[in-house]
Every structure is written in structure tokens, then in C-alpha cells.
Amino acid sequence: MPELPEVEVLVRHLAPALANRKIEGIEIKRSRIIAPTSVVEFSRRLRGAAFTQLARRGKYLLFEMKQPDGKTFPLVGHLGMTGRMYVSPRNAPLPKHAAAVFNLGAENFVFEDTRYFGRLTLDTSAIDALGPEPLGDGFTIEYFSQALQRSTQPIKVKLLDQQLVAGIGNIYASEALFRAGISPRLAARRLKLPQIERLWQALRETLSSAIKRGSTIRVDYSGAVLRDGLFYFGTAAEVEKFYEKRLQVYDRAGKPCVRCGSAVKRIVQGARSTFYCPKCQCG
DNA sequence: CACCATGTTCCTTG
DNA sequence: CCAAGGAACATGGT
Numbered sequence: 023m024p025e026l027p028e029v030e031v032l033v034r035h036l037a038p039a040l041a042n043r044k045i046e047g048i049e050i051k052r053s054r055i056i057a058p059t060s061v062v063e064f065s066r067r068l069r070g071a072a073f074t075q076l077a078r079r080g081k082y083l084l085f086e087m088k089q090p091d092g093k094t095f096p097l098v099g100h101l102g103m104t105g106r107m108y109v110s111p112r113n114a115p116l117p118k119h120a121a122a123v124f125n126l127g128a129e130n131f132v133f134e135d136t137r138y139f140g141r142l143t144l145d146t147s148a149i150d151a152l153g154p155e156p157l158g159d160g161f162t163i164e165y166f167s168q169a170l171q172r173s174t175q176p177i178k179v180k181l182l183d184q185q186l187v188a189g190i191g192n193i194y195a196s197e198a199l200f201r202a203g204i205s206p207r208l209a210a211r212r213l214k215l216p217q218i219e220r221l222w223q224a225l226r227e228t229l230s231s232a233i234k235r236g237s238t239i240r241v242d243y244s245g246a247v248l249r250d251g252l253f254y255f256g257t258a259a260e261v262e263k264f265y266e267k268r269l270q271v272y273d274r275a276g277k278p279c280v281r282c283g284s285a286v287k288r289i290v291q292g293a294r295s296t297f298y299c300p301k302c303q304c305g
Numbered sequence: 306c307a308c309c310a311t312g313t314t315c316c317t318t319g
Numbered sequence: 320c321c322a323a324g325g326a327a328c329a330t331g332g333t
Contacts, residue, residue: 024311024312025311025312028311054329081311081312100312100313101311101312102311102312102313103313103329103330104310104311104329104330104331119330135329136329136330136331137310137312137328137329137330137331138328138330139312139313140312141313148313173322174322174323175322175323179323184312184313192310192311192312193311194311272311292323292324292325293324293325293326294310294312295309295310307333308332309331309333310330310331310333312328313327314326314327314328315325315326315327315328316324316325316327317323317324317325317326318322318324319321319322319323319324
């Protein structure tokens, strides 16, 4: 379920549910998701520890753990393509693709991941390589402009570079370029300053409005309820209402552009789909 | 059967 | 050495 907004919404949901909960036991069902940490080391460090703080960095979740002696250490999570994390009653059945289960006493903290691309590990090295937070103070127009000048890659591909800016994924890269009216094929270094400013603004608006929307829907990550096809859960009516106006171009190939009515196109860049309106995004 | 999928890493090629 | 492109990872949906 991953891109910055969905991770942010998840973090806000999980933080109060996990705060001060102690880990009584751990079950690792797929060791690849804790790599490069070993199962033995993972269990040794975490059994008896408690969750304290929870934060987000790019698409990563940063759990602060506290040992009985008061020392703290970080636990790093990533949802990959299909990961979900939630707290559910201990007697609830575990999902088919449960990757890790933490016994919190009356409840379990479950990390479920169909494709097992996600991570829940003690290795924090991935965090160090991340660029600035797009919604934070470090992501200035000056920084963005300088960084883009050094790249010949198409702007859509460059936006997925987590060292440029952290948290943009395949969906919101297309969405932000649509909002800014910029062609995804334009080489990064070819963007003019007005375009860079528009894109900078579009990125921040796209992400923050997605966070806002995600925060308004009733989210039940644990329930065996409907999902919206990607990230969220709720009743049929809730999901339909939520889904309706969520994305403006992504996955809309052949459908009319919401702004001008011409057909949305799908192209492949860097082996991944890009969606755009050839008429609104000709710059 | 074919192709597609929210992400990251590793390998090859130029 | 660097950038770019692609495959791999693993499972499911259409």
C-alpha cells in the first residue's frame, strides 16, 4: 500500500495503537522480510521491548523501540508493493500471507505482505540514502532546481529517485506532473524555472491532499472488509465515495482527461507505466 | 496463457 | 567511475 501519503496515514493510525505496547513474543513467517538482520538477532533484540514513538521517512516507517533498561533503538519498516500493518485481536485468524506477527498480549501486531517485498528490520542503512522530505523545509525550490539540472533522465523517471526527494512513487509522480501540466518525457535538466516551481508546488499539493483524503476515510486495516483496490478499507459506500475522485490520470488510459476531455495516454518509462494527458501536458 | 501491478536492489551495458 | 536500462524478487488479478 505504499507511497508517502498512504504510509503517513498508516503511521497516524498505528502510533496510538502501538504506543507503550510490549512485545511478549515474535513469530517470523518469512525471514526475507527482516533481512539483512537474522531471525535470531531480531528476536533477541525485540522480545521484551516496547513500542514508543512512530514516525515516517519517505516511504519508510520508523519505530522507536525501548528495552526494559530504558535504552532505545530503531526498527525500520517498509511496505513494499503489497504490505499492510495492523493491530488485531489475538484470537483473530492470521492472513494467508502474514510475514511477521508480534504478540502484544491481548492483541497481535501483524505485518502482512502478499508479495513479500516489504521489510521490517533492524538495518537502518536505507534511511541514510534518502533525499529530503517533499513536505519538509529541506525541500526548497533552489535545491530541487539544482538537482534537476544535473539529470538527463525524463522528469517522471527522476521523480522516482528517492535520493532526489523521498516518498514519491509511480502513482503520485504521474499525478503531480498532470497537476503541473508538464510532460513526463521532458528531460529533467530541460525544465524551466516556472515549470520547476509549478512541479514543486504540485508535488506538495498532490501529496498533502492525498494525506488529507486518506485521513478522512474510516480505515480498518485489520478487518476482513472491502478494500479500494489499493490501500484503504471500509464499507462499500465509503470506498466508492473515496475512490471516485482520488486519482486524476493514473490508471486512466483511454479515458477522458478530467480537464480537457482528450484521451489519457499510457507510456512505459524505465519499465514502468506513466499516464498523462498529451494535450494538457505538452510543456 | 499473456500481461499487468503501489518498490527496491542488483547486474549488465554503454 | 557513472548513468541508464532491465531483470529479479513473489504472488495475484484480469
